[in-house]
Amino acid sequence: MTRPLTIALDAMGGDIGPDVVVPAALRMLERRADLSLILVGREDVLAAKLAALGASGRAGIVIRHATQVVDMDEPPASALRNKKDSSMRVAINLVKSGEADACVSAGNTGALMATARFVLKTLPGIDRPAICTTLPSVHGSTHMLDLGANSDCRAAHLLQFAVMGAELVRAVDGIERPRVGLLNIGSEEIKGNDLVKEAHTLLSKTDLNYIGYVEGDGIYLSPVEVVVCDGFVGNVSLKTSEGVAKLIKHYMSEEFRRNLLTRLAGLIALPILRAFSQRIDPRRYNGASLLGLNGIVIKSHGGADVLAFENAIRIATIEVEKNVPQLISRRLSSLLEQRLAS
Amino acid sequence: MTRPLTIALDAMGGDIGPDVVVPAALRMLERRADLSLILVGREDVLAAKLAALGASGRAGIVIRHATQVVDMDEPPASALRNKKDSSMRVAINLVKSGEADACVSAGNTGALMATARFVLKTLPGIDRPAICTTLPSVHGSTHMLDLGANSDCRAAHLLQFAVMGAELVRAVDGIERPRVGLLNIGSEEIKGNDLVKEAHTLLSKTDLNYIGYVEGDGIYLSPVEVVVCDGFVGNVSLKTSEGVAKLIKHYMSEEFRRNLLTRLAGLIALPILRAFSQRIDPRRYNGASLLGLNGIVIKSHGGADVLAFENAIRIATIEVEKNVPQLISRRLSSLLEQRLAS
Known part of the structure; x- marks a missing residue:
């Protein structure tokens, strides 16, 4: 008898912890009882918490005791050294031992990355793991x-990111040859820094569906499935996007609250504004x-609510079902062979 | 008799050229006949073009002939070497000779920066000029x-950018001690690259109102007047913002066009949506x-329309009236003296 698809959840991680993770787990089970x-x-x-939600002994859910919790601002080295029985570490251990197929944590990103790397190790051919997320696009x-x-980052790292991103999209979205773009700037005088130029040369030599440079607006507007960049630029771009979206929401709500008439119009437009939101x-x-x-390790936003955390669990299940790490690994070996052969 | 405040306009620059620049100039003159x-x-x-707009011989406007045009994708070195009679170069020359107080161009950014730097030179204490724009914030x-x-960039460049940005804001917005932030990432494990850490140390030692690190969302959400970063990160962040804003506009218009009912609601909400837009x-x-x-050199967006270009001219007039380069220069000397004294 094969065991069911199993996900370990760091139930103490994140800004909120069990009050988000436990209800999210129960919601996920309602959708997928398997x-x-x-x-x-x-x-x-x-x-x-389970008892309070009337879910003591609910089928499909078990508790694994862990005594410690990694703090949200704890340095990764400290978490690695001093928190060997943390909920985060134990969840990752369950993936390592094969008791779980994946784990999800809303905890401290640095500690999660360091612990996952220490416990699970990187795939052959990967120097550094990377954080990847889906973003909406036209x-x-x-x-x-x-x-x-x-x-x-070095150029070779960006190449590895490209391979990983492309395999993820191929597996999850079923696109055979996802288009890969390299994030660059459009300022005419320079067209990028040395890192980007070198990565461009490397990417052009692969059999990836590499489409060349993409500017910041291209993340949301260009026909491209994977955008590769170093973690500094990627993080700034991601956070910038959050900032713009919040600013726009703020302006819109100000406009609709201007007076009685605009409030009335807002009421009429409410279903549309909701759908849009x-x-x-x-x-x-x-x-x-x-x-x-x-x-497979999925990082949830630290401030995720129940719906958001449930979505992170859903992503974990998809990556398990699609065997994402194995696909990346296979792809890397084939790339390596190509290079040895050439 | 002192001459009036004079702005040279690169009338051939940008994606559209005279069809935008000439009407924008006329509109600006309607507002400010001086x-x-x-x-x-x-x-x-x-x-x-002037004749077609019924503005031949209009007071306050003169034509200065220039035979060449810098192409939008022309390498800066080529523009510098081969386009000595371009509209861009001649406009900058007018600033150099003192015939104009500032110039505005929607042309090729790289060529504009290279030409301006070559003709006007940088201020004492500035290694590299930087491009600075205003962004909306809550x-x-x-x-x-x-x-x-x-x-x-090196850390010293980021320090110079901070001084220049702070002086600009002080002059233009009248804020005595503008808050200066350094763009960084929030990923807990690393907190920035070497450049940012070094710049942080430098900035902490100045008497600027330095508030420390700002993440990407902080550009739009944090109480900060100046955000400093290297040009690669800044360009990606700016373009990302444009992309997000366009994506949101696209989604909103889709939602309001979904059916007859949503279109009707959109019609009712139109004044609010317009104000918001x-x-x-x-x-x-x-x-x-x-x-x-x-x-003073102002770069307009290449695809700017009349309203947008007029705004760029307006910014040029403000910087002239506030003596921005002189203020930056004075501030730099005082910083230099402080260092020599300490």
Whole structure:
């Protein structure tokens, strides 16, 4: 008998912890009764939370005790050294031992990346794992990486990110040859820094569907499925996007609240404004993949709510079902062979 | 008799050229009859354009003939070497000779920066000029630099950008001690690359009102007047913002066009949607300052329309009236003295 698809959840991680993770797990189980979810964290807290939600002994959910919690601002080195029984570490251990197929954590990104890398190791051919997320686009969606794991990169790393991103999109979205773009600037005088130029040369030699440079607006407007950049630039771009979206929301709400008439118009337009808000709702995009590891680890936003965390669990299940790490690994070996042969 | 405030306009620059620049000049003169505007470019073309608009011989406007035009994709070195009688070069020459107080161009950014630097030279204490623009913020507005002139920077350059941005804001917005932030990433494990850490140390030692690190969303959401970054990151962030704004506009218009009912609601909400659109209209923010030069040069977006180009001219007049280069220069000398004294 094969065991069901199993996801370990760092139930103590994130700004909110069990109050988000436990209800999100229960919601996910309502959708997919075939899953097995392991809540990792303090047993007393988690049992009480399940009981409070009337879900003690619910099929498909088990608690795995872990005594410690990694703080949101704890340095990764400290988490690695001093938090060997943290909910985060134990959840990752479950992936390592094969008891879980993937884990999801809303905890401290740095600690998660460092711990996952230490416990699971990187795939052969990958120097550095990267953080990858889906972003909305006028053409559907774009995957962007790295979003902050590596703030200083070499060109070879960007090449590895491109391979990982392309395999992820191929597996998850079923696009055979996803278009890969390299994030660059459009200022005519320079056209990029040395890193980007070197990565461009490397990418042009692969059999990836590499379409060349993409500017910042291209993430959202260009027909491209994977956008590659170093983690500093990727993180700034991602956070900038959040800022613009919030500013626009702020302006819109100010305009509709200007006076009685505008409020009335807002009331009439409410269903449309709601539908619109849902489309740009960042919770729908919550769940970033830590790619390049020997195992599936999904990072949820620290401030994720129930809906957002549930989405992160859903992404984990998809990556398990599609065997993403194995696909990346296979692709890397074939790239390596091509190079040896040439 | 002192001559009126005079702005040289590269009338051939940009994607559209005289069809935008000439009407924008006329509109600007309607607002401010005390200005003198010099249209630089092919005399026959510009005279015909003025005639077509019924403005031949209009007071406050003169044509300065220039035989060449810098192409939008022309390498800066080629423009410098081969286009010595381009509308762009002649407009900058007018600033150098003192016939104009500032110039505005919608032409090729790289060529404009290279030519301006060659003709006007940088201010003492400035290694590299930077491109700076105003961005909307929930707190009013933010100035960000560099936006693409320098894709590889050293920490000392970021310090110079901070001084220039702060002086610009002090002069233009009348804020005595503008808050200066350094753009960084929030990924916990690393907190920035070496460049940012070193710049942070430098900035902390100045008497600027330095508030520390700002993440991408902080450009639009944090109480900060000046955000400093290298040109690669700044350009990606700026273009990303444009992309997000366009995506959101696209989604909103899709939602309001979904069916007859949503169209009706859209009609009712139209005045509000218009007011909202105006607030995020990028044309209102058109006109980036090339800071650090011995003279005032304003870069308009290449695709600027009449309203947008007029705004760029308006920014030029403000910087002239406030003596921005002189203020930056004075500030730099005082910083230098402080260092020598300490």
